Amino acid sequence: MLAGTEKAFQRGAAMSMTNDFSKELAAASDPAKRSWLASANEPRCDFSIQNLPFGIFSDARDAAPRAGVAIGDAIVDLAALRSAGHLSLDADEDVFARPSLNAFIALGRGAWRGVRVQLSALLDAACPTLRDDAALRERVLVPMQGATMHLPVDIPGYTDFYSSKEHATNVGSMFRDPKNALLPNWSEMPIGYNGRASSVVVSGTNVRRPMGQLKLPDQDRPVYGACRKLDIELETGFIVGNGNALGEPIACGEAEDRIFGMVLLNDWSARDIQQWEYVPLGPFNAKTFATTISPWIVTLDALEPFRVAQPEQTPEPLPYLRHAGAHAFDVALEVLLRPEGAGKATTISRTNFKHMYWTMAQQLAHHTVSGCNTRVGDLMGSGTISGPTTDSFGSLLELTWNGTRPLELESGGTRTFIADGDELTLAGWCQGEGYRVGFGACVGKILPARG
């Protein structure tokens, strides 16, 4: 190991129990930084050396799910790297050998940063440790192609918010009153509801079209049948890294320190089931059949260079929801739809996470203001992310205005809602100068309803 990177490596390890990583973290996000792994330096690669997202994978060599970090077209096997003596961390021997990241995340931000700084040094183009040691690379670097991704965390609780003003306005216009589309409480708090954690699945899991009660306009009573208005919701989600005890709210200004990182999230929705069931207690069966998340958790440290100001909030939020400074993030987002057998997917929406009215910090502060406790691994969905233009909406409900304006597909045909066999993909990335900090894909294919 050369003196410079050796020093950075050791400093990273030594500092992994403190929070003062400013220099090392800045270096890890340096736009000029390049890796000795060529695939990581491709301008459109999601997994640049500036990213280093965490996930859980298995492969043909070892069927046991374990922790990894994505770099280019490969995965760094953290358990293998640590047992090879190249990753220093004050933690249980098996912390990276477990089937979820929860134990690692529970170590706290100092540990997350320590690992980020060490990996950034090891993967740097100038660091020979892995670059020049084929046998070591063989042990610790796994090709992404052929690896199986698993849910990155055990999710003790899943909450979904409703924080896009454009989305709430669109839905209010369609189903309530276009003149008073936003309900009075919407501008005062990040409205949210409890989701179903059991049915959160990882990208690539097929999703079966749900059965349920539908109320057809020409009939007095509901019928039992397959959902006819199956939809996506383009969302992001954040993973709680440091929860709070029951009765001890998290202050808005401290909330970001509690967040480990972000994923893409598809909140599959059965619009017809939802419309019939949701009054007065909110969506239930319309949402509980599946929620898909992307497998890589992009840390807030990796997202830091892409921090931007949130939209102006009027009226000014109550004091418990105030935080100084910029708390939105510039994440480009896309939705792609590919019919079964089609060679080409159609990009049906392009939008950006920065449009969100309420910030993640405000969501977490509001969630806990009553004293509600949160736990490591809790998943908090942003709510559908719709932009200001008709091609930037985050659901088919809005893109086709409840089915009245079908979308043309590049592979031929049209769509109002999702057809059997359709594969829906969410993509998202922060665009740096010549590199990306990306999320990888969040994919799900729809299987026909059960008999």
Added chain:
Amino acid sequence: MLAGTEKAFQRGAAMSMTNDFSKELAAASDPAKRSWLASANEPRCDFSIQNLPFGIFSDARDAAPRAGVAIGDAIVDLAALRSAGHLSLDADEDVFARPSLNAFIALGRGAWRGVRVQLSALLDAACPTLRDDAALRERVLVPMQGATMHLPVDIPGYTDFYSSKEHATNVGSMFRDPKNALLPNWSEMPIGYNGRASSVVVSGTNVRRPMGQLKLPDQDRPVYGACRKLDIELETGFIVGNGNALGEPIACGEAEDRIFGMVLLNDWSARDIQQWEYVPLGPFNAKTFATTISPWIVTLDALEPFRVAQPEQTPEPLPYLRHAGAHAFDVALEVLLRPEGAGKATTISRTNFKHMYWTMAQQLAHHTVSGCNTRVGDLMGSGTISGPTTDSFGSLLELTWNGTRPLELESGGTRTFIADGDELTLAGWCQGEGYRVGFGACVGKILPARG
């Protein structure tokens, strides 16, 4: 051991892997059965030999939470009983030594029944094994007084239903339209919503009055403050014993086989927070600050003799919600309120679980009809249990008609909603001839809001 009980014991053990326990189970619920432990034979004791509910406890002798069964004024330490060689079960050595019942419950109904049958034999007045062995009793029997009860299960998911017709009608009359109090979907499905599992606490845990957004009638904008309309909801909950895979619904007729047992549940509710936040996605902060459950899970086998017909359902439910036979249970329920320092509690409600319109089986079938998966330990609340008369309502909201008809307390003073220092107790039991199958108390005391 006498020949008769020895035989029953061995039969229980041998059959613990099958479901054919009809004779043994009938004997365990025989109203004439008495225990050698005198306290279990008191007519008003919740924990008769016919009951045998499961819980997790610790005590001064051993601070490690472990599994027990309640009998009279004592707890049978299942881990100790098994290691003493008096409880046969085909399971991991430490299945009863864990801090939750999940691993035991996951063994399935055959195992639950095997343990029930063996304990029923061992605790029978005629069985000398424990009765005549003071040293063995000392090892396996723990005084309830002085023991600490813990949450009986790790709860991966908590769902709350809304299945009392009287409650839904009362709420609809108060907040919507008295002439159309029941919404059209209510009579077609057991309406439910996802609750927050993280804040489910065991009986005896103090509950802090929540802070949050309140919309006062004389102000344009909400204020941040302590809840002024703090309420209880008298509910029961059932614990899922055998979940279903994603995409594979549970048929209504098979749903009861998936249920391990029942607890009492207090769904604490901040009515003012709820009223402002709940449109359109349902209750959130108004409910997430705490939900209290009783520590003992009463099995469906123990409840079997108290099975009664559910109310007639009109219109007839859709086929996926139909089940032949009786699926309600006759459980007497009470709510008691004791102000801080008062010697005497006032019984503010008396009602019965048998009034519930939708059954537990229908709730579970509906929950999974979309394909939503459930897991061992999932908690499903009944919804507020209100009877037909004004003194049988299950919430202060209804008992005081949103604060307009204050309740007189026997210790002096009145209540509309809960005051700081008030201790609220739910009690419930099935009344047999000369014995009870009871739930024990579900207690919580309200602490003042955090400044």
